[in-house]
Amino acid sequence: MRPEYDLLVIGGGPGGALAASTAAEAGLSVGLVEKRPAIGVPIRCAEGVGRDLLEEFMDPDPAWISAEIDRAVIVAPDGYRMSLEPSMAGSEVGYVIDRKRFDRELVMRAGEAGADIQVKTRAILPIMENGTVCGARIEQNGHVQDVRARVVVAADGIESKFSRWCGVDTTVPLAEIETCVQYLMTGIDIDEAATVFHLGNEIAPEGYVWVFPKGPRTANVGIGISGRKSRDGHRPIDYLNRFVRSNFPDGRVVEWIMGGVSVCPPLEKTVADGLMIVGDAARVSDPITGGGIYNAMFTGRLAAQVAADAIAKGDVSAGALMPYDSGWRTSKLGSALRRNYRIKEYFIRLTDEKLNRLVHSISRLDLAKFSTLEIIKELIRHDPGLLLELKAIRELL
Amino acid sequence: MLVIRREICGYCGCCVSVCPRGALELIDAYLSVEGECSSCGICARACPLGALEVADEA
Numbered sequence: 001m002r003p004e005y006d007l008l009v010i011g012g013g014p015g016g017a018l019a020a021s022t023a024a025e026a027g028l029s030v031g032l033v034e035k036r037p038a039i040g041v042p043i044r045c046a047e048g049v050g051r052d053l054l055e056e057f058m059d060p061d062p063a064w065i066s067a068e069i070d071r072a073v074i075v076a077p078d079g080y081r082m083s084l085e086p087s088m089a090g091s092e093v094g095y096v097i098d099r100k101r102f103d104r105e106l107v108m109r110a111g112e113a114g115a116d117i118q119v120k121t122r123a124i125l126p127i128m129e130n131g132t133v134c135g136a137r138i139e140q141n142g143h144v145q146d147v148r149a150r151v152v153v154a155a156d157g158i159e160s161k162f163s164r165w166c167g168v169d170t171t172v173p174l175a176e177i178e179t180c181v182q183y184l185m186t187g188i189d190i191d192e193a194a195t196v197f198h199l200g201n202e203i204a205p206e207g208y209v210w211v212f213p214k215g216p217r218t219a220n221v222g223i224g225i226s227g228r229k230s231r232d233g234h235r236p237i238d239y240l241n242r243f244v245r246s247n248f249p250d251g252r253v254v255e256w257i258m259g260g261v262s263v264c265p266p267l268e269k270t271v272a273d274g275l276m277i278v279g280d281a282a283r284v285s286d287p288i289t290g291g292g293i294y295n296a297m298f299t300g301r302l303a304a305q306v307a308a309d310a311i312a313k314g315d316v317s318a319g320a321l322m323p324y325d326s327g328w329r330t331s332k333l334g335s336a337l338r339r340n341y342r343i344k345e346y347f348i349r350l351t352d353e354k355l356n357r358l359v360h361s362i363s364r365l366d367l368a369k370f371s372t373l374e375i376i377k378e379l380i381r382h383d384p385g386l387l388l389e390l391k392a393i394r395e396l397l
Numbered sequence: 398m399l400v401i402r403r404e405i406c407g408y409c410g411c412c413v414s415v416c417p418r419g420a421l422e423l424i425d426a427y428l429s430v431e432g433e434c435s436s437c438g439i440c441a442r443a444c445p446l447g448a449l450e451v452a453d454e455a
């Protein structure tokens with residue numbers, strides 16, 4: 001690392017990579033540090049991403065696409081399977097990717113654009129002067145170095161410690177962390193073109209079980225449940241083992257994946273003097289699905305664009321960086337996050353009986369497009385009884 | 398006192414995100430607890446595998 005950059009990025013996930021490549025392409029000098037020895041490993045993800053969303057950033061490449069998805073199946077607590085067909089395929093079908101290769105590809109692109117990359121290098125402290133973030137102290141193999149920067153981008157994922165060290169409270173409430181375990185399984189009978197979601201308080205309290213195809217007879221089989229539902233004997237690992245025993249008893253597990261994903265509202269403020277917070281670190285993953293790959297890429301890119309502008313104007317105060325914060329909040333992503341948070345708050349209170357009724361109702365809908373928004377809109381039109389219950393959500397549509 | 402059962406820990410960082418005091422830090426496969434831990438047990442609830450335990454102080 002050089003002693004000084006225009007932009008210093010903490011974290012080499014999709015958020016950090018997009019910030020680094022966008023900034024380098026805009027002509028800024030950029031350094032990116034990733035504390036793990038390998039980009040994207042171990043993975044903390046089910047690897048599903050919407051087609052439209054991904055293609056906003058890049059063309060799909062067989063090198064990192066594991067499976068193409070054109071159908072989603074929702075399984076109600078009573079076992080009833082509802083299929084959402086290709087004819088109604090919208091933004092929520094797409095690809096299951098290979099994040100080990102995908103994340104590395106994104107970081108390599110940042111490198112090609114001119115960013116300096118250093119792995120196995122951890123930011124251990126911010127450099128602060130008069131309340132302004134001016135860089136970070138980094139450490140690699142016991143060697144400590146101060147790196148100064150006009151703007152620091154905190155893209156350090158779910159842990160989000162860097163912003164905390166700068167004075168921003170990033171704590172995720174226990175009830176709003178989805179605690180997850182996933183097995184990469186082979187030798188199982190699956191529909192290779194469908195993502196499957198299992199709902200129910202017995203199966204996954206305040207969460208869901210997913211089966212995301214990774215290729216022939218291979219899938220990510222995982223679960224997320226609310227932290228407040230997790231305790232000894234009722235942890236994600238216990239629920240997953242139960243699910244696997246009854247659904248894929250003959251499958252082989254070739255990888256364990258653990259992780260946490262936040263379903264809380266985003267941070268109240270994602271900028272400070274000299275600091276911008278992106279991706280999971282800013283708590284912008286989707287409150288319903290837990291999806292955050294696109295959200296990280298979107299916020300990472302926008303942060304770099306605003307940083308380039310602010311640096312050119314010679315003002316990196318929180319006020320000057322604010323167009324980033326208001327930019328993502330007023331974007332389609334920002335309004336989806338607000339709406340989906342409210343919908344999630346409604347969904348987690350449903351009994352299995354109500355969930356059954358909902359899924360059965362949805363299956364009778366004539367959906368033009370498969371998206372959460374479309375489903376809720378149609379539900380309200382279809383089931384007058386539900387109208388009352390969904391009233392709180394209705395005003396958000 | 399917070400006990401980390403290393404034979405169980407999957408070093409995923411889920412616990413780090415819920416600690417109200419920022420007392421947990423993850424370096425590769427090694428999770429550590431710093432001085433500010435109040436033994437509140439929130440991290441132990443959040444752990445997907447059950448690797449964390451608040452032990453009574455003897």
Ligand SMILES: Cc1cc2nc3c(=O)[nH]c(=O)nc-3n(C[C@H](O)[C@H](O)[C@H](O)COP(=O)(O)OP(=O)(O)OC[C@H]3O[C@@H](n4cnc5c(N)ncnc54)[C@H](O)[C@@H]3O)c2cc1C
Nearest residue numbers: 011013014015035046047048123157259279280291292293
């Ligand atoms: C089980 C599970 C399943 C999921 N499934 C999906 C899915 O199907 N689809 C989807 O879209 N999203 C999914 N997500 C969410 C998705 O993985 C995240 O939203 C996404 O990775 C966020 O990208 P990011 O760049 O913000 O953070 P990350 O990808 O987490 O990257 C942050 C990086 O920062 C590094 N870092 C942390 N601290 C420091 C430091 N001090 N110094 C240097 N580096 C540091 C970390 O090592 C890490 O590599 C899932 C998450 C989990 C846990």
